[in-house]
Ligand code: SF4
């Protein structure tokens with residue numbers, strides 16, 4: 246048996262995925278998928294994503310809708326008998342998909358949401374919920390022109406306001422400059 | 436009064452401000468004062484770990500460094516996603532000196548990784564369950580609570596190192612000390628869909644509906660959580676869940692600090708319970 250880690254040979258992790266993923270350990274028992282709360286909604290289920298990555302079919306894996314359906318609950322990684330961090334594999338696939346800008350069409354909303362979230366933090370340091378809703382809804386509308394989705398949750402706003410849960414004064418960090426620089430450094434290195 | 440560091444995270448300063456009210460009031464009644472980490476920033480949440488790995492380490496790292504500079508050795512991060520992200524960054528930094536140095540320069544603050552991060556259950560445990568029990572003024576005898584841990588409070592176990600990821604019992608121990616009953620049920624560690632409420636509402640409504648249904652089937656008259664996202668999905672979205680599945684839940688959703696606070700004699704208003712959407716059972 247060749248132990249890649251000790252023999253110094255290249256690991257079985259494809260070059261475009263981080264080496265710490267230890268994909269070669271997966272023996273396809275399916276336990277990750279068995280406990281996944283959204284597996285029934287997935288086109289490519291978690292153990293299949295790991296298998297595709299293991300075989301170097303990274304492009305097929307990153308184009309799966311399921312990587313954006315994953316709710317990041319860590320059940321798969323927690324239960325894997327071979328300590329494969331399946332949730333981290335999915336994160337790595339999402340990062341690649343985001344970089345290449347080729348997320349599955351049906352999952353565009355989730356990608357737009359996460360993107361709007363990051364931009365929001367970059368601008369404010371802390372999440373400004375109203376701005377996030379506004380930006381996300383506008384972007385999603387420009388993307389798929391769904392009017393019902395644009396106005397969905399509009400009914401929630403007055404109820405939230407009555408409960409003192411809507412804030413019109415953003416809670417911003419004082420040192421915004423450092424955030425801007427941190428984001429630059431991280432996104433440049435990506 | 437003892438003082439501990441406090442990392443509220445965006446939710447508790449936003450639409451989950453009822454949780455901040457509750458945690459502060461409950462802990463103050465137990466002699467614990469919370470002092471906010473100076474100029475904290477968002478932990479990055481799912482957006483960072485899904486889109487950019489480096490940011491998902493850097494954002495929590497900046498907060499850990501800020502907490503160190505404030506002189507804290509321990510901070511409470513009531514949101515389980517925040518505390519998991521902070522702990523994960525800390526673990527990675529402590530295991531890798533090169534990463535620690537890189538992160539120190541990236542976040543523009545020297546970072547040693549010495550600050551420990553507590554969740555709300557741990558903060559209550561360190562206040563002392565015996566002490567809580569002795570301070571109970573109004574035993575919660577009508578309550579049959581479904582303690583709901585959700586996903587990130589106990590997962591990944593190698594990062595959060597808290598309770599048992601499959602059969603956790605720490606919340607039951609606290610709720611039991613208040614004179615309330617707890618029920619055994621099947622969805623204690625299932626995920627509600629967390630922060631995808633807006634992006635993928637369909638998934639969130641379905642997962643949350645299953646959780647509420649199972650809690651009721653096992654005789655619960657309320658669900659207890661320590662997560663702001665679970666609270667949003669189970670409480671604020673409960674009317675949407677009922678509409679979507681043509682069901683009636685009418686399930687009160689409490690933060691653990693609400694129940695402790697009520698038992699200690701605090702009012703619903705003092706605990707922010709009047710800001711919940713589903714009225715008390
Ligand atoms: S649980 Fe682990 S070993 Fe089993 S299929 Fe999933 S990743 Fe592979």
Ligand code: SF4
Nearest residue numbers: 281315316318319321
């Ligand atoms: S982290 Fe994602 S893939 Fe893993 S069990 Fe949770 S939802 Fe499924």
